[in-house]
Amino acid sequence: MRTISKEYLISELERIIIEAATVLDDEVVTCLQVGKAQETSKLPIHIIDEIIDNQLIARNERIPICQDTGVAVFFVEIGNDLHFDYNLTDAINQAVRNGYINGYLRKSIVNHPLDRKNTLDNTPAIIHYSLISGDRLRIRFAPKGGGSENMSKMTMLTPADGRQGIIDFVVNTVKNAGGKACPPIILGIGIGGNFEKSTLLAKEALFRKLSDEALNPLDKKLEEDILKAVNDTNVGPMGLKGKTTCLAVKVNSFPCHIASLPVAVNIQCHAARHKEVIL
Amino acid sequence: MSQDIIKLTTPISDEARLKLRVGDLVLISGVIYTGRDAAHKLMVQAITSGETLPFELNHQAIYYVGPTPAKPGQVIGSCGPTSSYRMDPYSPVLMENGLKVMIGKGPRSKVFQAELVKNQAVYLDVTGGIGALLSKRVLKMEVIAYPWLESEAVHKLLVVDFPAIVAYDTFGNDIFE
Numbered sequence: 448m449r450t451i452s453k454e455y456l457i458s459e460l461e462r463i464i465i466e467a468a469t470v471l472d473d474e475v476v477t478c479l480q481v482g483k484a485q486e487t488s489k490l491p492i493h494i495i496d497e498i499i500d501n502q503l504i505a506r507n508e509r510i511p512i513c514q515d516t517g518v519a520v521f522f523v524e525i526g527n528d529l530h531f532d533y534n535l536t537d538a539i540n541q542a543v544r545n546g547y548i549n550g551y552l553r554k555s556i557v558n559h560p561l562d563r564k565n566t567l568d569n570t571p572a573i574i575h576y577s578l579i580s581g582d583r584l585r586i587r588f589a590p591k592g593g594g595s596e597n598m599s600k601m602t603m604l605t606p607a608d609g610r611q612g613i614i615d616f617v618v619n620t621v622k623n624a625g626g627k628a629c630p631p632i633i634l635g636i637g638i639g640g641n642f643e644k645s646t647l648l649a650k651e652a653l654f655r656k657l658s659d660e661a662l663n664p665l666d667k668k669l670e671e672d673i674l675k676a677v678n679d680t681n682v683g684p685m686g687l688k689g690k691t692t693c694l695a696v697k698v699n700s701f702p703c704h705i706a707s708l709p710v711a712v713n714i715q716c717h718a719a720r721h722k723e724v725i726l
Numbered sequence: 727m728s729q730d731i732i733k734l735t736t737p738i739s740d741e742a743r744l745k746l747r748v749g750d751l752v753l754i755s756g757v758i759y760t761g762r763d764a765a766h767k768l769m770v771q772a773i774t775s776g777e778t779l780p781f782e783l784n785h786q787a788i789y790y791v792g793p794t795p796a797k798p799g800q801v802i803g804s805c806g807p808t809s810s811y812r813m814d815p816y817s818p819v820l821m822e823n824g825l826k827v828m829i830g831k832g833p834r835s836k837v838f839q840a841e842l843v844k845n846q847a848v849y850l851d852v853t854g855g856i857g858a859l860l861s862k863r864v865l866k867m868e869v870i871a872y873p874w875l876e877s878e879a880v881h882k883l884l885v886v887d888f889p890a891i892v893a894y895d896t897f898g899n900d901i902f903e
Contacts, residue, residue: 505858511804514857626832629854
């Protein structure tokens with residue numbers, strides 16, 4: 448049995464929380480540059496330039512890319528041969544507390560949806576656990592902002608709606624979101640499973656690398672076709688029209704009931720921040 | 727759309743405001759006030775119950791932002807706009823009390839747009855997610871009301887060349903249409 452000390456775990460998570468909030472992945476920047484090259488009018492070029500300039504300032508001066516440093520979302524994969532003599536959830540929340548306070552990140556969590564008192568340390572985090580073989584701990588983190596999350600949607604289609612039904616639902620979700628979701632966006636799409644599984648698939652899809660293509664050919668084709676359909680909407684950067692509405696589409700699928708076709712669309716704004724650590 | 731960037735100084739005069747057209751790029755300098763959901767709710771409550779407002783609304787500008795905390799040596803942390811539509815239920819009351827400029831991101835309701843035209847106010851759109859860049863355009867920051875709201879408190883900001891795009895002008899034009 449291998450163990451990971453609580454102090455080491457907390458300090459590593461604190462590090463990736465602050466890093467994620469301030470440094471945008473190079474592949475996102477590259478996608479933005481490719482998008483800009485395709486634009487022909489003044490506003491979308493102006494907006495993409497602002498976004499690229501911003502991430503450079505954020506990176507160089509360690510200022511959060513966006514003031515909405517989000518809900519702290521974690522996907523935690525625990526090796527079967529690991530043993531913890533402390534509460535892992537408590538340790539992760541301690542890291543969130545440290546990271547958000549020491550990193551000067553915004554605390555955006557209220558303790559109840561109706562009385563809305565700020566918890567002042569951005570806890571609790573939203574943590575998804577799964578078991579894997581081996582003795583490693585893999586933790587993926589994303590500070591997920593409210594603007595794009597508010598525009599995300601889930602629906603239960605019928606099997607007869609099929610592929611086209613999925614594409615139409617995604618396109619309508621993006622059109623309805625317009626500038627509110629801070630395009631250029633990235634789409635995480637979950638198809639199959641059941642009500643809650645589809646949304647979890649969609650969220651986890653957002654953690655894939657932008658260059659990653661789905662292994663299943665049906666999902667891969669859907670990714671390509673949805674990307675094209677969404678970029679034909681003319682929503683454009685910040686909803687002010689243009690070709691660059693979406694940088695990437697990631698589809699994750701799962702078996703489902705004979706009667707069902709659950710579809711979830713999780714929208715990620717252009718400040719697509721995430722970080723991973725393997726301990 | 728004008729090719730030149732229009733420089734605006736707050737409080738923005740009636741003359742300058744009425745000249746603005748959808749799609750104009752502007753740079754704002756001077757004092758602006760911040761407020762988001764929670765502060766809007768409190769300000770509207772204050773008006774309804776006849777209490778004093780955190781600042782005199784007449785001809786002023788509100789920017790919808792909840793910044794990250796300033797690091798030592800910084801004036802303000804990351805300070806990009808939040809989605810404006812959430813303020814739609816509150817904005818008409820503020821406009822009736824003299825507010826003329828609202829700054830945020832994204833489209834807003836038809837009801838809001840009608841009230842905006844009626845009050846001859848303007849709505850300016852700032853690119854979302856560029857809070858680090860915008861932090862460089864804020865020279866001074868002061869919390870003037872509701873400090874317990876933390877990032878949602880009302881701040882008085884002194885800005886210079888703060889970039890925005892005219893999204894709804896006084897003639898009812900809509901950049902998102």
